[in-house]
Amino acid sequence: MLVIFLKNTDDCCTFELNWKVKFLIGKIRPVMEMNKITYYSFQIDGDDLCEVEKFVTTFNKPAYSEDYLNIMSVIREMGMTRGAEVKYFRHERAAEALPPPYTSGDVRLYCSRISRDIVILGNGCVKTTQKVQQSKDCLFHFELVNALSTQITERITAGDLRIINKQFEGNLEFKIGESYE
Numbered sequence: 001m002l003v004i005f006l007k008n009t010d011d012c013c014t015f016e017l018n019w020k021v022k023f024l025i026g027k028i029r030p031v032m033e034m035n036k037i038t039y040y041s042f043q044i045d046g047d048d049l050c051e052v053e054k055f056v057t058t059f060n061k062p063a064y065s066e067d068y069l070n071i072m073s074v075i076r077e078m079g080m081t082r083g084a085e086v087k088y089f090r091h092e093r094a095a096e097a098l099p100p101p102y103t104s105g106d107v108r109l110y111c112s113r114i115s116r117d118i119v120i121l122g123n124g125c126v127k128t129t130q131k132v133q134q135s136k137d138c139l140f141h142f143e144l145v146n147a148l149s150t151q152i153t154e155r156i157t158a159g160d161l162r163i164i165n166k167q168f169e170g171n172l173e174f175k176i177g178e179s180y181e
Helices: 051-059 062-082 136-158
Strands: 002-005 012-015 024-033 038-044 090-092 095-098 107-115 118-126 161-164 167-170 173-176
Touching: 024 136, 038 051, 038 136, 051 062, 051 107, 051 118, 051 136, 062 095, 062 107, 062 118, 090 136, 095 136, 107 136, 118 136, 136 161, 136 173
Parallel strands: 038 118
Antiparallel strands: 002 012, 024 038, 024 173, 090 095, 095 107, 107 118, 161 167
């Protein structure tokens, strides 16, 4: 709490400041280059694993095997033969999610289809509610990928980030948190 006394008066004003500023700093890096797609992921500064590696660590387990294998087979199919066609993705505000909308499953991998040949793979969760905003486990991953997708699109539009031969060229470092909802 900050208290300010005004000069030549007995009045005082009390202000409460929120000193907690939440943001993440990190960069996107290539994680897998395939025939049709280069997959990237966001790595938070100080973390050992990027977001998609965290997803693999969490969901490559027997309890999630059907959903996990379904998502991985779509990633492989797109990467090897088809490219990142819109039909493979669930639209999630400024980003997307896997598995495709024509399949079922509770596990979601949040991602961003930047172009037909570049996809950012994030982290995911078991979606247990109709709306992601109601799912405590999913909301962080959903918001992170949406914020990252928005910033990438802004940089591409401004010419600060380019796509050349399935690769990004430009500044790949991002500060996520203060520029979105």
